[in-house]
Amino acid sequence: MLRTKVAMSLNVRGARLGMLLALVTALAACGGGGDGVASTPMPTSGPPAASVGPLRDAATGAGKWVGAAVQSGYIASEPDYVATLSRHFSYLTAEYEMKWDPIQREQGVFDFSGGDAIVAFAEANGMRVKGHALVWHGATPPWVGTLSPPELRDAMANHIRTVASHYRGHVAAWDVVNEAIATDGSGLRDTVFSRGLGPDYIAAAFRTAREADPGALLFYNEYDAEGKGLKSDRVYELVQGLKQGGVPIDGVGMQMHVDATSYPQPADIAANMQRLAALGLLVNISEMDVRIRTAPGSTAQRLDLQKHVFHDIVAVCAAEARCHAVTFWGFSDKHSWIDAFFGADNPLLFDEGYRAKPAFFGVEDAFLGR
Numbered sequence: 054m055l056r057t058k059v060a061m062s063l064n065v066r067g068a069r070l071g072m073l074l075a076l077v078t079a080l081a082a083c084g085g086g087g088d089g090v091a092s093t094p095m096p097t098s099g100p101p102a103a104s105v106g107p108l109r110d111a112a113t114g115a116g117k118w119v120g121a122a123v124q125s126g127y128i129a130s131e132p133d134y135v136a137t138l139s140r141h142f143s144y145l146t147a148e149y150e151m152k153w154d155p156i157q158r159e160q161g162v163f164d165f166s167g168g169d170a171i172v173a174f175a176e177a178n179g180m181r182v183k184g185h186a187l188v189w190h191g192a193t194p195p196w197v198g199t200l201s202p203p204e205l206r207d208a209m210a211n212h213i214r215t216v217a218s219h220y221r222g223h224v225a226a227w228d229v230v231n232e233a234i235a236t237d238g239s240g241l242r243d244t245v246f247s248r249g250l251g252p253d254y255i256a257a258a259f260r261t262a263r264e265a266d267p268g269a270l271l272f273y274n275e276y277d278a279e280g281k282g283l284k285s286d287r288v289y290e291l292v293q294g295l296k297q298g299g300v301p302i303d304g305v306g307m308q309m310h311v312d313a314t315s316y317p318q319p320a321d322i323a324a325n326m327q328r329l330a331a332l333g334l335l336v337n338i339s340e341m342d343v344r345i346r347t348a349p350g351s352t353a354q355r356l357d358l359q360k361h362v363f364h365d366i367v368a369v370c371a372a373e374a375r376c377h378a379v380t381f382w383g384f385s386d387k388h389s390w391i392d393a394f395f396g397a398d399n400p401l402l403f404d405e406g407y408r409a410k411p412a413f414f415g416v417e418d419a420f421l422g423r
């Protein structure tokens with residue numbers, strides 16, 4: 054099912070991801086499963102998706118799962134989308150349809166149709182699925198904000214239990230809590246959950262998820278906490294505390310929505326992955342895309358810069374034994390959330406016509422160790 058397109062042009066050039074949270078929240082709350090404004094088609098002349106790769110073979114050779122965020126509406130309606138997805142990817146994440154709002158928009162009324170369609174497609178094509186996300190302020194329906202603290206605690210437990218039980222045996226992993234740290238890294242983000250339940254809501258969410266689906270890997274997922282910085286340090290402290298407290302957490306997802314003109318240094322990402330791995334955690338790259346809207350130079354130069362950013366960051370995961378997966382937030386520039394949230398861009402591996410961009414070969418090279 055495709056959500057109504059957000060037919061507005063948002064000029065957010067140069068804004069950091071964190072400054073857009075209110076916007077993400079608002080658009081997600083109004084049913085943000087579409088991908089917004091059209092991107093600017095870039096004249097690329099790469100080979101068709103059907104004639105390169107498969108990327109999943111290169112990833113498998115490196116011992117990694119290679120993933121993409123998807124929407125069931127495109128799976129149902131676009132043959133090229135389906136062909137590209139099934140050829141190149143081994144791991145799917147629901148871009149929108151497994152969040153709280155689409156699943157339980159009204160209290161006690163659960164709609165699993167979108168997520169079920171994605172799971173069915175994945176299972177028919179030999180792919181794993183990551184559920185995303187059980188607890189995230191950005192896709193929480195309004196009724197959650199009207200609850201008293203005890204009601205909120207019960208509602209959160211009920212949501213996690215119902216959803217994780219429904220998908221038990223069908224998902225390899227869950228993003229249990231998404232984006233719980235404040236944008237500036239000063240501490241916990243002020244959300245309906247932290248306000249109502251205090252900091253312990255995070256541990257409670259992981260415990261409930263483990264009970265409901267003991268077989269799924271459980272991740273904490275965050276943005277702008279990939280390399281060095283206050284926010285990365287807060288994430289590290291958070292998950293260190295969870296581990297020390299015996300909370301069932303298996304790893305950390307690094308979203309990796311980056312801009313080609315300023316992105317976390319690969320050496321810092323590697324160091325951050327290593328300190329998380331040293332806690333006994335897995336890591337993964339969970340939502341990667343690379344914006345080139347403001348990158349200088351010709352089209353060829355911008356696409357080449359993008360290729361190198363994809364390569365150098367994916368290579369960090371390829372070289373880290375505890376990094377088990379790289380997921381991109383979409384795969385064709387035809388369908389990317391970036392267009393609506395940051396402005397028209399071309400942030401993914403395939404162009405609008407499902408031709409492989411230089412970025413595709415950068416990622417393939419990284420998995421192949423080249």
Ligand code: XIL
Binds near residue numbers: 081088149340
């Ligand atoms: C975005 C989706 O791409 C949009 O379609 C939706 O409207 C809002 O959410 N971090 C996350 C993702 O963890 O869930 C967000 O996905 C992008 C930022």
